[in-house]
Amino acid sequence: MPEDRLLEARHLARHYGGREAVSDVNLHVNRGEVLGLLGLNGAGKTTTLRMLCGTLAPSAGEIRLCGIDLLESPIMAKRQLGYLPEIPPLYPDTRVREYLHYAATLRRVPRRDRRVAVDAALEATGLADVAHRLIRNLSKGYQQRVGIAQAVVHSPALVVLDEPTAGLDPQQVQDIRKLIQRLQRDRAVIFSSHILGEVQALCDRVVILHQGRQVYAGAPQGGESRVTRSFSLRFRSSPPLEVMAVVPGVEVTERLSNGYRIEIGLDSALDALVALSVEEGWGLVELTEVRPTLEQVFLEVTTGRVEAA
């Protein structure tokens, strides 16, 4: 495993009763990176993040945090990460500094280091001016910052944030996004969102989950690692749709002038199609891979609609 790899999860799965909520999710994040987990409500984001953080046991799969196996050495592995759940674990009747001091104690920061650790977390999250205030009296945006401060008070290498901007007003959303970018500098961040633009703006890499399955892993611009690949084909003498539709492993998704746009699962299907074209004398003049944008991938998997690239 590369030295800078702070988290690696392989073949993660989780069932609730007999129902599969997450299946065969593989992801990693390196130091200095932000990884975005994108998906609609119910896609499996929270279930995945809870498994990564050791608060929910996977039904299958393995997780390594800074090289430490989470299932074999949970206490040591969990020291490496900070976690902000979807509902921040705040005590509204405590003051910000008092609460962070408590969080540092829970995180086993040595007593002599706690004041410095709390000051650093207050500073990093822009809370120094409200350190003496009751959490109950803070705005939702500031309460979310307190939630992030408790996740970083023990200086973890990896920070996991579950929908950190949900329910905030546009200004508060901007503030939290800037904060995520600052956190990334000397550690790694994983956060979940159902907002495509947010993930594109903040992330180095994106994983899209849909109905518990990983349907995309790659760059925020899109164009990589899809389960199926898309090609446009043009012919001198285009075969009829009925003929194209029965080529094994090839799915026609759009009719083009003198050709088709197709989806294939395996490269062998493409080889077979090219061979057939030669055999039948269709005169294949163009074969181009169509690399969809992240927006197209997201739309396609969430609505079942294929948009022209």
Ligand SMILES: Nc1ncnc2c1ncn2[C@@H]1O[C@H](COP(=O)(O)OP(=O)(O)OP(=O)(O)O)[C@@H](O)[C@H]1O
């Ligand atoms: N404790 C549970 N028991 C049974 N089913 C659950 C449980 N937790 C989640 N699920 C189901 O598992 C699926 C994935 O849920 P999960 O909360 O991980 O999705 P999500 O992408 O985080 O959605 P949201 O954005 O709404 O939180 C959903 O169908 C959900 O109803």
